[in-house]
Amino acid sequence: GQQVMQIPQYQHVQEGEDFTTYCNSSTTLSNIQWYKQRPGGHPVFLIQLVKSGEVKKQKRLTFQFGEAKKNSSLHITATQTTDVGTYFCAGRRSSASKIIFGSGTRLSIRP
Amino acid sequence: NAGVTQTPKFRILKIGQSMTLQCAQDMNHNYMYWYRQDPGMGLKLIYYSVGAGITDKGEVPNGYNVSRSTTEDFPLRLELAAPSQTSVYFCASSYLGAGEETQYFGPGTRLLVL
Numbered sequence: 001g002q003q004v005m006q007i008p009q010y011q012h013v014q015e016g017e018d019f020t021t022y023c024n025s026s027t028t029l030s031n032i033q034w035y036k037q038r039p040g041g042h043p044v045f046l047i048q049l050v051k052s053g054e055v056k057k058q059k060r061l062t063f064q065f066g067e068a069k070k071n072s073s074l075h076i077t078a079t080q081t082t083d084v085g086t087y088f089c090a091g092r093r094s095s096a097s098k099i100i101f102g103s104g105t106r107l108s109i110r111p
Numbered sequence: 112n113a114g115v116t117q118t119p120k121f122r123i124l125k126i127g128q129s130m131t132l133q134c135a136q137d138m139n140h141n142y143m144y145w146y147r148q149d150p151g152m153g154l155k156l157i158y159y160s161v162g163a164g165i166t167d168k169g170e171v172p173n174g175y176n177v178s179r180s181t182t183e184d185f186p187l188r189l190e191l192a193a194p195s196q197t198s199v200y201f202c203a204s205s206y207l208g209a210g211e212e213t214q215y216f217g218p219g220t221r222l223l224v225l
Contacts, residue, residue, distance in 0.1 A: 006153075042216040045215070050211075104153045
């Protein structure tokens with residue numbers, strides 16, 4: 001079945017350092033979404049990528065969708081304490097298939 | 112709009128008891144989902160629905176049942192609670208159209224089975 005893997009599982013950085021999490025699917029995806037979950041909270045939608053090779057930016061966050069539509073990355077420049085949380089990717093093979101979430105990358109930050 | 116609402120927020124069950132987790136959305140979304148999240152882990156899809164009257168199994172459906180009689184409501188039923196069902200349960204909804212989709216999550220129900 002379809003699998004979505006995320007690495008790393010954990011990342012502990014100094015405030016101001018950059019952070020990247022990677023998402024890899026065993027199958028081609030029709031789209032990929034990224035969510036952020038703060039400790040004790042619920043996942044909150046960040047962005048959706050649809051096109052092969054697509055790159056989108058939200059302030060210090062940069063999202064990429066691979067050319068083969070099987071991988072994606074989220075890069076945060078100059079992390080801040082407000083970036084703490086777990087970042088999940090999620091994808092579907094098609095609109096008719098189930099959505100599968102990655103296992104998440106937990107980001108913690110040293111002030 | 113209230114978005115996605117879930118009740119109760121927290122519940123303790125004894126082994127073998129039954130309960131229904133309620134979920135409602137007021138955004139007229141066609142898709143609704145139930146996930147469970149074990150401590151420090153990711154989200155596992157339990158069941159989902161693409162519209163009223165249509166439901167389908169996710170990755171971990173055993174021990175659960177759902178129904179979708181209206182667009183707004185998507186209750187999750189636990190028939191015989193087991194300690195392995197201790198988890199946080201999230202309901203979500205989305206509108207899937209023209210390849211665009213955003214899932215909106217409820218605040219979650221924390222369930223403890225003893």
